[in-house]
Amino acid sequence: MTQMPGLLDTEAIRKDFPLLDRVVHDGKKIVYLDNAATSQKPRQVLDALNEYYEQHNANVHRGVHVLAEEATALYEGARDKVAAFINAPSRDEVIFTKNASESLNLVANMLGWADEPYRVDRETEIVITEMEHHSNIVPWQLLSQRTGAKLKWFGITDDGRLDLSNIDEVITEQTKIVSFTLVSNIMGTINPVETIIRRAQEVGALVCIDASQAAPHMVLDVQALQADFVAFTGHKMCGPTGIGVLWGRQELLEDLPPFLGGGEMIETVSMHSSTYAPAPHKFEAGTPPIAQAVGLGAAVDYLASIGMDNIAAHEHAITEYAVKRLLEVPDLRIIGPSTAEDRGATLSFTLGDIHPHDVGQVLDEQGIAVRVGHHCARPVCLRYGIPATTRASFYLYSTPAEVDTLVEGLEHVRNFFG
Known part of the structure; x- marks a missing residue:
């Protein structure tokens, strides 16, 4: 096929990912199209993890011996890298969690326990969307059940876009928090952030964005987004599992209460009461995911070396080609946008x-x-009205040839089932 503009040098990039050379099922080289679930890890990340455990393993903070100081420097250095990656105004706005689900639960619980003006209670409303991952539905359902707040949501159009036709009725003066995905994990839809945030700001509501499917694939600038909280996870962006991020505006993190209590998140403790450390440590109780944070820092370095704009351009080209090829398959129905416009590199279909x-x-x-x-x-x-979908999702190492292999595979499926 003709070379498409915008593609990365995938031949060079794929050499960094050992698993992509894996052979399965009678000598077939694996075609990995499950990147929305988790990405593969480059050698640079694997090496960083090994080096940490082999040379620097210790608990962070407070320790005065050399290993503790090295581990602390690596852990806090990863925070610096993530802050720069998302253009955070302050490193202290970056909270490490174990995944995006924990990040979103953290926001929901902070608001449930907060004092005014942030408190969510029976007089207030929570707004989400019908296209959310369960991680951005269930925490808000739990908060609604616990506080009596009304849970509302935007619907989805037939072509896989958010239906914002009733935005003034959904986001009202009673709305306290609007939480929505930047990129749908099932349909790939890229949502109109500015429109939603503008309305939320008009009524004084806070905004939380689930960027799990955005951070790996495009420039994520939290200052440009103008949200109040942004959550994402490391394992979808070349990092290890067990590490997530919650970014929050400094003034909110200072005012809102912690969710988890324990070591490290305290300032003073007596048998009668405790005071809390400043953010981010206020929200990082106990021993944190140290090695995982170091691995995420290495992943951020890797992605930055390629360039998020370059990765986005590559995936747009791959997605455009994949949409075209998949629509050539008889009886195939794409669930979600049927063009590459305002969509990420995730395609679900029946x-x-x-x-x-x-x-x-x-x-x-x-x-x-x-x-x-x-x-x-x-x-x-x-x-x-469907029981499930098949989902193919692409990343910086995906190739047009893999799209062709998928289409050939689907023809085989059709022939197999007659």
Whole structure:
């Protein structure tokens, strides 16, 4: 095929990812198209993890011996790297968690326990959307059940976009928090952040953005977003599992109460009461994910060396090609936007009346790794009246040839099920 503009040098990049050379099922080289679930890790990240455990392993903060000082420098250095990566005004606004789910739960619990003017209670409303990952639905349902706050949401149009036609009725003067995904993990839709935030600011509501599917794929500038909180996870952006990030505006982190109590998050403790350390440590109780943070720092370095604009351009080209090729497959229906405009590198689809689990199993036999199910976004499947989808998701190392292999694999699925 003709070389497409915007593509990265994937031949060079793929040499950094050992797993992409893996051979499965009778000598088939793996075609990894499950990046929305987790990305593969480059050698630079694997080496950073090994070096930490082999040379610097110790608990962070307070220790005066050399290993503790080295581990602390590496851990806090990772915070500096993440802050620069997302253009945070202050490193103290970067809180390490174990994943985006914990980050979002942290926000929900802070608001549930907060004093006025931030407190969520039975007089207030919480707004989410129908396309959220369960991690950005369930915490708000729990908060609503616990406080009596009313939970509201934006619906989805037939073509996989948020229906904002009633935005003034959904986000009202009673709205305390609006929490939504920047990029849908099931449909790839990139949502109109400015429109939603503008309305939230008009009524004085806080805004929380789930950037789990954005941080790995595009420039994430928290100052430009103008949100109050931004959550994302490390394992989808070339980092290890077990590390997530919550960014919050400094003044909010100073005013809001901690969620978890224990070591490190305190200033003083007596048997009668405790006072808390400043952010970010106020929200990082106990021994943190030290090695994982070091690995995330290495992942940030790796992505920055390639350039997030370059990664976004590559994925747009791959997605545009993938949409075109998939629509050539008979009986295939894309769930979500059917063009590459305002969409990320995630494509979910159905194939006639073949169950997605059967599609995924036959593709796996050909060495093609995709995701099947409702992708922790079951309300989307209910919205479109389908039990599940097959999801192919791409990243900086994905190639047009892998898209062709997927299409060939789907033809094999159709022939297999007659």
